Amino acid sequence: MSTTNNFKTSAKDAQALLDSEKLTFAQRISRVQALQIVLVLAVIVAVFSIMSPDAFFSAFNLRSMAMNASIFIVLGVGVTFVIITAGIDLSIGSVLIFSSVISAMVMENLGASGWTTALIGLVAALVSGLAWGLINGLLIAKANVPAFIVTLGTMGAALGLSQVITGGIDLYQIPTEMVDTIGFGNIIAEVPNLVVIAAAVCVIGGILLHGTRFGLTTYAIGSNPEACRRVGIKVDRKLIMIYMISGITAGLAGWLSLAFFQQTAIGGNSMTPLTVIAGVVIGGTSLFGGIGTIFGSVIGLLIPVVLQSGFIIIGVESYWQGVVIGIFLIAAVYIDGLRRDRAAKGSGNKPKRRQVGGVDLGSTNKKGTQ
Amino acid sequence: MKSTLKKSAISVISAGVIAGLSLGMAPSASAAGEDIVFIQGVKGDGFYITMGCGVDAAAKKAGAKVTTVGPAKFDATLQKPILDSIVAKKPDAILIAPNDVNAMQKPLENAAKQGIKIVLVDTTVKNPKFAASAISSNNFAGGREAFNAVKKLVPGGGQVLGIGVKPGISTTDARDSGFKSAANKDSKYTFIGQEYSDNEPAKAAQITTAAIAANPNLKAIFASNLFSAQGAATGIKQAGKEGQIIVVGFDAGPDQVKALKAGTVQALIAQQPYSIGEQGVKQAIKAINGQKTKKKITTGFTILTKDNVNSTAGKAAQYLSKCS
Numbered sequence: 001m002s003t004t005n006n007f008k009t010s011a012k013d014a015q016a017l018l019d020s021e022k023l024t025f026a027q028r029i030s031r032v033q034a035l036q037i038v039l040v041l042a043v044i045v046a047v048f049s050i051m052s053p054d055a056f057f058s059a060f061n062l063r064s065m066a067m068n069a070s071i072f073i074v075l076g077v078g079v080t081f082v083i084i085t086a087g088i089d090l091s092i093g094s095v096l097i098f099s100s101v102i103s104a105m106v107m108e109n110l111g112a113s114g115w116t117t118a119l120i121g122l123v124a125a126l127v128s129g130l131a132w133g134l135i136n137g138l139l140i141a142k143a144n145v146p147a148f149i150v151t152l153g154t155m156g157a158a159l160g161l162s163q164v165i166t167g168g169i170d171l172y173q174i175p176t177e178m179v180d181t182i183g184f185g186n187i188i189a190e191v192p193n194l195v196v197i198a199a200a201v202c203v204i205g206g207i208l209l210h211g212t213r214f215g216l217t218t219y220a221i222g223s224n225p226e227a228c229r230r231v232g233i234k235v236d237r238k239l240i241m242i243y244m245i246s247g248i249t250a251g252l253a254g255w256l257s258l259a260f261f262q263q264t265a266i267g268g269n270s271m272t273p274l275t276v277i278a279g280v281v282i283g284g285t286s287l288f289g290g291i292g293t294i295f296g297s298v299i300g301l302l303i304p305v306v307l308q309s310g311f312i313i314i315g316v317e318s319y320w321q322g323v324v325i326g327i328f329l330i331a332a333v334y335i336d337g338l339r340r341d342r343a344a345k346g347s348g349n350k351p352k353r354r355q356v357g358g359v360d361l362g363s364t365n366k367k368g369t370q
Numbered sequence: 371m372k373s374t375l376k377k378s379a380i381s382v383i384s385a386g387v388i389a390g391l392s393l394g395m396a397p398s399a400s401a402a403g404e405d406i407v408f409i410q411g412v413k414g415d416g417f418y419i420t421m422g423c424g425v426d427a428a429a430k431k432a433g434a435k436v437t438t439v440g441p442a443k444f445d446a447t448l449q450k451p452i453l454d455s456i457v458a459k460k461p462d463a464i465l466i467a468p469n470d471v472n473a474m475q476k477p478l479e480n481a482a483k484q485g486i487k488i489v490l491v492d493t494t495v496k497n498p499k500f501a502a503s504a505i506s507s508n509n510f511a512g513g514r515e516a517f518n519a520v521k522k523l524v525p526g527g528g529q530v531l532g533i534g535v536k537p538g539i540s541t542t543d544a545r546d547s548g549f550k551s552a553a554n555k556d557s558k559y560t561f562i563g564q565e566y567s568d569n570e571p572a573k574a575a576q577i578t579t580a581a582i583a584a585n586p587n588l589k590a591i592f593a594s595n596l597f598s599a600q601g602a603a604t605g606i607k608q609a610g611k612e613g614q615i616i617v618v619g620f621d622a623g624p625d626q627v628k629a630l631k632a633g634t635v636q637a638l639i640a641q642q643p644y645s646i647g648e649q650g651v652k653q654a655i656k657a658i659n660g661q662k663t664k665k666k667i668t669t670g671f672t673i674l675t676k677d678n679v680n681s682t683a684g685k686a687a688q689y690l691s692k693c694s
Contacts, residue, residue, distance in 0.1 A: 055459040060458050064458065168536050170470075257447075265445070265446065268443075305451070308455070309454070
């Protein structure tokens with residue numbers, strides 16, 4: 001009972017709330033964590049804008065922030081799917097590097113110029129990402145190795161292989177067309193192509209997650225994989241596909257990163273997986289599975305970028321960004337706990353007195369992860 | 371309802387934390403002079419800290435205002451967003467040590483287009499045409515200087531070996547080839563090869579012991595970064611050749627100086643980051659005021675050995691961990 005109830009309020013969160021007449025407006029708002037986080041982002045932007053209206057809220061800076069968040073957001077779409085199934089993908093940063101290395105090598109061999117080369121490079125990056133996603137998915141779904149361990153392993157393996165292939169030296173031969181258009185070009189006026197691509201990925205991801213059977217199954221697997229198996233959903237196959245989605249977004253991110261940084265950045269991206277996972281969780285996707293939205297992830301991923309830019313502009317030591325993001329992350333998981341607690345209470349199966357603070361996540365979430 | 375309140379409270383508190391930090395930490399801006407930003411190659415590194423001290427000193431003298439920022443790692447993906455935020459502030463000039471020759475090219479070009487004067491310090495980009503000035507050590511000359519140190523310490527000649535980090539880094543490549551070309555020109559010395567340690571002391575030690583076994587007349591090793599030098603010293607100790615083979619290191623940060631004083635390395639080639647910073651500010655101010663700037667400036671080196679490390683000149687050549 002609690003399972004179905006939980007599932008309904010989470011998967012179709014907004015929908016269910018609109019249908020419900022018993023809730024006040026404030027309660028409705030508070031139920032959608034994505035909306036709360038929009039408020040938080042709005043407050044952050046407002047504070048920085050008041051303190052530095054000319055620099056922070058300038059068209060240039062807004063454009064820069066959007067561009068700097070784009071690659072994280074592309075990664076975040078894939079990670080949102082994974083975390084909704086109560087999984088995790090730590091390998092995205094390394095898969096990004098691996099895909100960009102393979103893509104750069106392919107493009108270099110083709111002469112490193114022209115759109116045809118760039119598009120073949122894109123295919124190479126996507127295939128590389130997909131391959132790592134397939135490996136992750138197979139090991140998690142078929143070999144039953146916990147996702148944390150599998151992706152920790154492939155995180156090291158993908159980076160290691162990238163270093164073996166290149167000898168640790170970054171590759172630089174990127175077609176200029178790709179750099180000028182994808183990395184730095186605008187579609188119209190001051191709207192960067194990079195941001196348009198990220199937005200397109202979000203729309204596709206959003207439709208897949210919120211508007212299709214596949215998306216519904218994703219939530220269901222996160223809520224209760226055992227129940228899914230019993231009603232005949234091929235959980236293993238779905239899980240493999242979901243890790244492949246995460247792989248393909250990492251592959252795309254690798255190609256975008258090539259266009260943006262004009263090099264493979266083998267030494268970089270060490271913090272990328274944690275930044276993305278933190279952003280997705282801050283955006284309201286539950287680490288325990290079954291809850292989450294693409295929209296929330298986008299907002300959650302904008303926060304670190306906005307904070308860093310704002311801190312630099314107003315002259316605060318940018319190391320504070322890490323501190324503030326840490327506070328947000330813990331607050332987000334705490335709120336998630338409260339929400340699960342209330343959902344369980346709402347089902348009527350629970351005694352009226354709930355645990356103090358509702359932080360006892362284990363008791364409100366019996367669906368288990370691994 | 372109660373929990374709704376609680377959640378709103380959390381949101382408000384989180385936002386409050388930022389507002390508080392922002393208000394509490396923001397330094398009071400001084401109205402005077404030119405507004406200059408120094409973007410380091412990486413935070414917390416003796417080389418850039420010393421450069422920053424030079425920047426501060428020169429700016430103070432000229433009455434300009436300086437803000438210093440930098441990425442936590444030497445990584446262009448971290449430095450680029452920092453540059454973007456700084457450009458949004460539209461300072462008069464930016465002094466920057468670019469993290470990558472390609473990745474920072476366009477962002478810096480765009481900043482220059484907006485009228486911000488750019489001065490490149492230490493590292494550079496692929497095509498620095500837009501920059502008002504580029505100031506750095508001549509790393510090729512640095513490698514030559516390392517060979518001069520070898521000549522001083524081992525006047526009798528013999529075999530010499532180079533151990534670098536890895537191929538493909540413009541600065542260390544130039545150092546290595548400067549050393550090689552100087553060694554090849556002197557008939558008393560034989561350059562036996564350039565090896566790479568991948569920044570692993572253990573690997574540098576292996577390379578060293580293998581080289582000693584194969585080359586009984588090995589007299590000196592030029593290790594162009596800290597870990598290579600430490601590994602080379604370990605390898606020499608392992609082979610029981612202490613005192614017979616010397617190690618020349620590069621840079622003079624606190625760790626390197628410690629190694630010199632402890633006798634694990636016999637000489638250090640110190641760059642002049644303080645001077646790079648000072649001259650950077652001078653060129654930036656000239657550019658802001660529309661005066662002619664020097665497009666390219668190269669700074670020199672100091673050879674540090676046990677004999678001069680405690681002298682006034684030797685102390686001045688060491689990198690700082692904070693400005694005095």
